[in-house]
Amino acid sequence: MTVRPADVNLADPALYADGDPYTTWRALREHAPVSWQQVSGTLGFWSVTRYADVERVLADHASFTSERGTLLSLLGRSDPAARRQMAVTDPPRHDRMRAPLHRALRLRSAEAHAEQIRAGIRDLLPAAPPGGELTFDFAAACAQLPLVVLGPLLGLPVRDRPRLVRLAMMCAAEDDPDHQLPGGRDATLERGHRELFAYFADLVRDRRRHAQGDRPARLGLPDGDHGDLVDVLLTMEVDGARLTPGEVLSNCYSLLLGAGVTLAHVPPAAVFDLCGTGRYADWATRPDLLDSGVEEALRRASPARHFMRYARRPVVLAGVPVAEGDAVVAWLGSANHDEAVFPRPDVFDPGRRRNRHLAFGAGPHYCAGAGIARVTLRLFFAELFARYAEIEVTGAPRRARSTFLSGITHLPVRVRPTQKEVAR
Numbered sequence: 141m142t143v144r145p146a147d148v149n150l151a152d153p154a155l156y157a158d159g160d161p162y163t164t165w166r167a168l169r170e171h172a173p174v175s176w177q178q179v180s181g182t183l184g185f186w187s188v189t190r191y192a193d194v195e196r197v198l199a200d201h202a203s204f205t206s207e208r209g210t211l212l213s214l215l216g217r218s219d220p221a222a223r224r225q226m227a228v229t230d231p232p233r234h235d236r237m238r239a240p241l242h243r244a245l246r247l248r249s250a251e252a253h254a255e256q257i258r259a260g261i262r263d264l265l266p267a268a269p270p271g272g273e274l275t276f277d278f279a280a281a282c283a284q285l286p287l288v289v290l291g292p293l294l295g296l297p298v299r300d301r302p303r304l305v306r307l308a309m310m311c312a313a314e315d316d317p318d319h320q321l322p323g324g325r326d327a328t329l330e331r332g333h334r335e336l337f338a339y340f341a342d343l344v345r346d347r348r349r350h351a352q353g354d355r356p357a358r359l360g361l362p363d364g365d366h367g368d369l370v371d372v373l374l375t376m377e378v379d380g381a382r383l384t385p386g387e388v389l390s391n392c393y394s395l396l397l398g399a400g401v402t403l404a405h406v407p408p409a410a411v412f413d414l415c416g417t418g419r420y421a422d423w424a425t426r427p428d429l430l431d432s433g434v435e436e437a438l439r440r441a442s443p444a445r446h447f448m449r450y451a452r453r454p455v456v457l458a459g460v461p462v463a464e465g466d467a468v469v470a471w472l473g474s475a476n477h478d479e480a481v482f483p484r485p486d487v488f489d490p491g492r493r494r495n496r497h498l499a500f501g502a503g504p505h506y507c508a509g510a511g512i513a514r515v516t517l518r519l520f521f522a523e524l525f526a527r528y529a530e531i532e533v534t535g536a537p538r539r540a541r542s543t544f545l546s547g548i549t550h551l552p553v554r555v556r557p558t559q560k561e562v563a564r
């Protein structure tokens with residue numbers, strides 16, 4: 141297929157649901173690696189598709205700011221969370237917000253909750269009958285995966301998980317028919333944000349009412365651990381002051397969205413990739429490739445399709461002048477398939493070496509939950525391989541209609557159990 145850069149519309153969610161963004165991105169990397177995309181009237185953005193340029197846009201905060209919004213859904217509007225939420229605050233204030241959270245995320249890393257997470261994963265994956273087979277929607281089964289890990293980290297009740305996943309999807313995939321409300325994309329975004337903020341407002345109010353002292357015991361955390369991430373947000377200081385209630389809510393929202401809509405989409409992409417080519421067993425039977433395979437799954441899935449910045453000053457990118465104030469969209473999925481960096485980028489190679497993918501971004505905003513996401517995915521795939529000897533994709537996948545979220549939302553599969561699973 142020949143793609144003319146002039147015909148490309150990367151702002152159209154249909155490209156990702158029904159089209160082929162990989163071919164489009166390849167053409168752009170080759171012929172127009174930094175190209176202007178007109179959206180409407182005076183509104184538009186620069187699309188950046190090569191690995192080196194994507195990495196620079198994300199990492200070079202002196203040239204590109206996050207404080208005017210980082211998602212295309214906010215193009216042309218100001219971000220009300222700017223300088224209140226870590227993800228949309230530039231250094232140096234960003235770094236002072238991030239340090240305590242980052243420490244807490246490491247301290248309460250998924251490894252500390254490994255048993256709880258493993259049990260949660262086992263509940264997500266249905267057991268196939270001994271010697272028989274089972275048919276189910278694999279993507280739907282994975283939908284709650286982020287909350288299996290985020291639930292304990294944020295102290296969220298199990299009963300709230302389905303609702304939180306639904307609201308997070310409304311905020312991140314507002315064009316997707318599974319999640320869009322009858323009122324359209326703006327109504328979906330507005331309702332998703334409003335309900336999530338109201339949810340966290342109640343949670344934080346409730347948290348304030350309880351003495352901090354009994355939190356570790358209630359959560360079953362080890363001695364010396366002073367609570368969960370909400371407690372960290374409530375007690376941390378930035379520039380000598382506690383976060384305001386609005387800032388606490390905004391960062392809870394950011395943590396939920398950061399994990400809630402990304403993590404779940406890595407396993408379905410990997411299963412579709414491997415099973416579509418009959419190579420599931422190539423990875424499933426190689427425990428030594430678990431870690432490198434997870435990195436490859438992240439590269440291929442690139443669940444966060446893009447992040448946006450605005451130029452703080454005139455910049456030249458790949459020879460193209462970008463004016464001060466212009467929006468610049470870094471396409472992570474394209475960077476992760478740049479043939480200049482990844483040989484045979486369209487092949488899922490669980491043993492791939494030097495896999496320096498950008499699925500978690502780059503620079504000061506590099507994903508704060510990357511360590512947790514990695515541990516969770518390793519636990520997930522280990523459990524998947526222990527449970528199913530074979531997986532066959534039995535129907536067409538449905539892909540999210542979204543410029544931000546890259547994911548399969550429905551994936552019918554047929555599975556057969558491993559001998560180990562039958563013997564359990």
Ligand code: HEM
Nearest residue numbers: 226227398399402403444447499500501505507508509513
């Ligand atoms: C496969 C799973 C995940 C992917 C692909 C992913 C991807 C990303 C990316 C690309 C960024 C950079 C955003 C930017 O440059 O503007 C980011 C930031 C962030 N992520 Fe993740 N993420 C994942 C899981 C998680 C999890 C599990 C958490 C929380 C426990 C999380 C919390 C965050 C936060 C708080 C930020 C903002 C960091 C900052 O501004 O310093 N993410 N993520």
